[in-house]
Amino acid sequence: MISRRKALRAGAGLAAVGALGAPAIAHAETATLKITTWGGKWGDIMKATVLPAFEKEFKCTVSADQAFPFMPKLQTSSKTDPLYDVFHTNSNEQWSALTEGLVMPKITAKEVPNVADVYPYAVSDKIVGVTIFTSAIGLGYRTDKGLTKPTSWKDLADPKLAGARGGYLIPVNSLGQAHLMMLGKIYGKGLTDLDAAYKALEQLKPIKLVDFTGQMEKMLLSGEVSEGVIHDSGVYRYDGQNQAVDFASPSEGVLSLEQVLNVTPGSKLRELAFGYIDYMLRPDVQKMLAEAVWYSPANKKVKLDAKYDAKLLTTEAKVATLIQPDWKWYNERKDDIDARVTKILKS
Amino acid sequence: MSALPNKQPFDAGRAAYLALNVALLFFLLAPIVIVLVFALNPTPYISFPPVGVSLRWFDKFFGSAEFMNALWLSLWVAGCVLVLSILIGGASALALARGNLPGRAFLTAFFMSPLMLPAILTGLALFQSYLLIGIGRPVWGLIMAHTLVAVPYVIRTTLAVLHNFDRRIEEAAAVLGASPVRVFFEVTLPLIRPGVFAGGVFAFIVSFDQFPVSLFLVVPKGETLPVVLFNYMKFDLDGAIAAASMVSILLALSVVLVLERLIGLKAYVKL
Numbered sequence: 302m303i304s305r306r307k308a309l310r311a312g313a314g315l316a317a318v319g320a321l322g323a324p325a326i327a328h329a330e331t332a333t334l335k336i337t338t339w340g341g342k343w344g345d346i347m348k349a350t351v352l353p354a355f356e357k358e359f360k361c362t363v364s365a366d367q368a369f370p371f372m373p374k375l376q377t378s379s380k381t382d383p384l385y386d387v388f389h390t391n392s393n394e395q396w397s398a399l400t401e402g403l404v405m406p407k408i409t410a411k412e413v414p415n416v417a418d419v420y421p422y423a424v425s426d427k428i429v430g431v432t433i434f435t436s437a438i439g440l441g442y443r444t445d446k447g448l449t450k451p452t453s454w455k456d457l458a459d460p461k462l463a464g465a466r467g468g469y470l471i472p473v474n475s476l477g478q479a480h481l482m483m484l485g486k487i488y489g490k491g492l493t494d495l496d497a498a499y500k501a502l503e504q505l506k507p508i509k510l511v512d513f514t515g516q517m518e519k520m521l522l523s524g525e526v527s528e529g530v531i532h533d534s535g536v537y538r539y540d541g542q543n544q545a546v547d548f549a550s551p552s553e554g555v556l557s558l559e560q561v562l563n564v565t566p567g568s569k570l571r572e573l574a575f576g577y578i579d580y581m582l583r584p585d586v587q588k589m590l591a592e593a594v595w596y597s598p599a600n601k602k603v604k605l606d607a608k609y610d611a612k613l614l615t616t617e618a619k620v621a622t623l624i625q626p627d628w629k630w631y632n633e634r635k636d637d638i639d640a641r642v643t644k645i646l647k648s
Numbered sequence: 649m650s651a652l653p654n655k656q657p658f659d660a661g662r663a664a665y666l667a668l669n670v671a672l673l674f675f676l677l678a679p680i681v682i683v684l685v686f687a688l689n690p691t692p693y694i695s696f697p698p699v700g701v702s703l704r705w706f707d708k709f710f711g712s713a714e715f716m717n718a719l720w721l722s723l724w725v726a727g728c729v730l731v732l733s734i735l736i737g738g739a740s741a742l743a744l745a746r747g748n749l750p751g752r753a754f755l756t757a758f759f760m761s762p763l764m765l766p767a768i769l770t771g772l773a774l775f776q777s778y779l780l781i782g783i784g785r786p787v788w789g790l791i792m793a794h795t796l797v798a799v800p801y802v803i804r805t806t807l808a809v810l811h812n813f814d815r816r817i818e819e820a821a822a823v824l825g826a827s828p829v830r831v832f833f834e835v836t837l838p839l840i841r842p843g844v845f846a847g848g849v850f851a852f853i854v855s856f857d858q859f860p861v862s863l864f865l866v867v868p869k870g871e872t873l874p875v876v877l878f879n880y881m882k883f884d885l886d887g888a889i890a891a892a893s894m895v896s897i898l899l900a901l902s903v904v905l906v907l908e909r910l911i912g913l914k915a916y917v918k919l
Contacts, residue, residue, distance in 0.1 A: 341883025513882045519693040
């Protein structure tokens with residue numbers, strides 16, 4: 302016969318087992334995937350449509366951090382319990398994160414089936430993780446200033462544009478960093494020819510510098526600059542709004558500004574994280590986001606509406622014009638480059 | 649025949665003094681005027697002269713759930729910081745001024761140290777500490793962080809009042825039979841109140857506008873207004889930023905005016 306004391310003890314034991322098991326069950330039921338993501342129009346679409354649909358399908362919640370800076374936050378958190386499961390940044394930061402062991406080197410079709418359908422640039426040796434979208438960095442220009450459409454990167458050095466050309470604070474902006482490498486290619490022996498790049502940068506003065514691409518957009522819209530380095534989506538987003546701005550792809554090629562997703566090795570939700578990346582690479586999700594923010598989808602199977610298809614990089618031939626900088630090489634020299642370009646642009 | 653009005657001789661020193669004041673006022677107010685012009689200008693970029701007057705950016709600001717949530721969170725946090733700073737800062741200042749504490753100079757410097765450290769490092773250090781002890785990034789953690797950088801303001805203003813405090817008034821109350829508690833609430837507190845609340849105003853404004861400390865401590869869907877504005881600016885640099893700035897300025901001004909009406913900060917200014 303079971304005594305009252307034994308029954309109570311057994312009950313307490315069951316309760317303890319239940320309590321121990323409960324967090325795991327609750328975790329499975331309400332798993333929260335922690336991601337980083339952009340703000341602006343992208344963030345609006347993500348919050349309004351993309352993430353709710355993902356949460357519904359995968360029966361989870363997503364905590365999307367839009368507050369920069371992502372990298373120091375990830376660096377500060379524990380590698381075994383990282384602040385993020387999925388790390389969305391541009392390519393340069395992914396390389397920094399890889400150096401510190403904070404993200405996976407590659408995302409393959411084994412983990413994310415839709416990777417099988419991406420263009421080669423999206424998983425090239427210049428990429429850590431997997432690219433889900435790219436933009437083309439080229440030249441934005443005013444169409445009402447009597448300028449001919451730029452055809453070469455060299456056009457930015459036209460003396461007529463003195464004080465009316467726009468660039469970036471190179472230490473803090475990856476478009477500025479990519480442009481510096483492009484100067485090495487155009488005026489020297491290649492993307493890594495820094496001496497040629499520095500010399501060419503000197504010739505671009507006087508130049509108006511900004512921190513963010515959003516500021517470059519506004520400077521072009523207001524006419525404060527007549528021509529500047531910018532990504533195509535930063536110009537195409539004003540399509541149909543009667544603005545006197547256009548985008549030009551230089552004949553030497555456009556620089557690739559990749560939107561990269563990656564998974565943190567210590568993530569407790571790796572499968573869900575891979576599921577999220579796979580979801581972001583689905584043709585329907587890619588189409589929705591591409592047409593909302595004018596990003597070129599990485600998935601080859603995406604069929605965009607004619608208006609977008611005409612301008613974005615949606616064929617093998619078009620993506621062949623993309624030039625991908627070697628961010629590993631750049632990051633290793635970043636401190637020296639920052640010091641040098643700051644000296645050049647300050648003087 | 650009426651007497652001619654006295655004509656004061658030209659005083660170069662006074663004229664220079666006035667000119668300097670006008671220049672200082674211009675220096676302080678010009679940015680606010682520029683922000684106002686940008687907030688009312690309908691163009692989606694900074695342009696001068698403005699092409700018209702429109703409230704579209706205020707509409708956008710007040711119509712955005714993201715901005716409104718951030719605004720209310722900032723107000724809530726700043727309100728809590730105001731109360732905590734007054735309690736902690738006021739008590740600390742009293743202890744420093746009256747406590748005959750050993751190492752008083754060191755303690756004063758210690759309490760002021762959050763002002764000496766770059767705020768971004770304070771934010772990063774707290775973020776790391778919170779993660780290490782496993783509490784994540786709760787709102788109360790953000791409030792504590794803001795309080796840390798706001799308390800020195802209350803201490804400083806309260807110490808200034810206590811420095812000019814005539815202790816014979818307290819002694820007179822005690823001689824007349826008032827208990828120490830009664831002396832504190834009926835003599836000491838009313839006299840130091842302007843200093844404490846002036847510090848409180850600073851604490852509120854420091855918290856409401858706090859960006860570097862908040863940067864690492866906010867969570868998704870729980871971002872304060874300065875952080876939301878910073879992130880917004882990276883993608884959309886339009887007049888909504890200026891409208892938000894005007895709202896911030898007006899809110900800070902309102903707090904100062906309300907406290908002036910309730911407490912009479914002028915009394916402190918005269919000290």
